[in-house]
Amino acid sequence: MNLLLVEDEPSVVSVISRGLTDEGFTVSIAPDGLIGKQMAIENQFDLIILDIMLPGINGLELCKIIKEQKPNTPIIMLTALGTTENVVNGLDNGADDYLIKPFKFAELFARIRMLLRRYHGVVSQDQIISIADLQLNLSAKTVKRNQQEIILTATEYRLIEYMAKNKSKILSRIDILENVWDIDFNLGTNVVDVYVNYLRKKIDKNSDQKLIHTVVGLGYILKEK
Numbered sequence: 486m487n488l489l490l491v492e493d494e495p496s497v498v499s500v501i502s503r504g505l506t507d508e509g510f511t512v513s514i515a516p517d518g519l520i521g522k523q524m525a526i527e528n529q530f531d532l533i534i535l536d537i538m539l540p541g542i543n544g545l546e547l548c549k550i551i552k553e554q555k556p557n558t559p560i561i562m563l564t565a566l567g568t569t570e571n572v573v574n575g576l577d578n579g580a581d582d583y584l585i586k587p588f589k590f591a592e593l594f595a596r597i598r599m600l601l602r603r604y605h606g607v608v609s610q611d612q613i614i615s616i617a618d619l620q621l622n623l624s625a626k627t628v629k630r631n632q633q634e635i636i637l638t639a640t641e642y643r644l645i646e647y648m649a650k651n652k653s654k655i656l657s658r659i660d661i662l663e664n665v666w667d668i669d670f671n672l673g674t675n676v677v678d679v680y681v682n683y684l685r686k687k688i689d690k691n692s693d694q695k696l697i698h699t700v701v702g703l704g705y706i707l708k709e710k
Contacts, residue, residue: 486531486601487511491521491547492563493539497586501534504590505597507650507664509612509623518542525551530558532600534593535580537564545578552579559600561593591639614649616696617709619688621649628688635687640665644680645688648697648707657704681705 488510492498502512513530515521519541525533533551537544548560562580576583581603582596612623618631626642628635637645643665648656658677666676681697689695698706 486605487513487529488597489513489515489521489524489528489530489533491515491518491525491533491539491544492536493517494536497536497563500590501593504594508594518544518547522547522550525558526554531605532597533558533560534597535560535562537562537566545574548580549578557604559604561596561600563588614652616649616652616707617694618692619649619696621646630688630692637684637687640680641683641687645684645707648705651707653706653708655700655703655706660704677705 486509488505490498490501490505490512492501492514493516498514498516502514505512513524513528515524518539521535521539522542525547535544535548535551539547542550544562544564548562551558551560556579559581560579562583563586564583565586581600584593584596614621614623620629621627622629623646626646628637628642628645644661647661647665661677681699685695685697689697694710696707696709698708698710700706
């Protein structure tokens with residue numbers, strides 16, 4: 486599915502575009518309101534993420550323009566101004582939803598899925614990653630081993646999903662920290678090792694074929710032996 490992100494803050498663009506690309510979306514980026522207007526009108530997007538404070542044309546005005554010409558395109562507004570008045574202004578100009586900065590990517594992704602389901606009836610086709618008898622359904626966020634569902638916490642799921650998307654690739658602890666937790670941890674932390682062990686107990690414990698492997702001095706890898 487194609488999404489348009491109209492945002493002028495590079496750090497916000499980086500987090501959102503990386504996260505959505507990892508989830509299988511195609512993301513186009515406009516750095517200001519004028520370019521955003523041109524891209525939104527001339528192309529077909531399944532959803533638009535629109536910052537309020539934009540150079541060129543502000544997000545409220547741009548939202549109104551887009552909705553007048555493409556009323557069936559869902560729009561999520563991003564705002565650093567969390568007052569009721571600003572939220573109401575965004576909704577009055579046609580926005581379907583809003584998020585107040587700073588926000589967690591997981592919350593944005595949940596809003597996107599909700600709007601895509603409302604407007605298009607689907608989020609995306611099921612995406613299945615298989616490693617031996619392990620299966621991840623990226624749309625349903627489920628994990629099965631030998632056809633038996635494995636119950637994971639949200640953090641455990643993010644970790645196994647990241648490893649599965651990079652199957653047969655050695656992942657350093659820093660890679661995992663940056664992509665699963667998206668937080669700068671003290672490099673001395675053992676949080677990665679702890680959660681890898683959690684996964685091993687749930688995914689590998691009752692199977693003869695182990696899939697999660699330690700590469701001494703380098704990190705971890707998910708692969709068939």
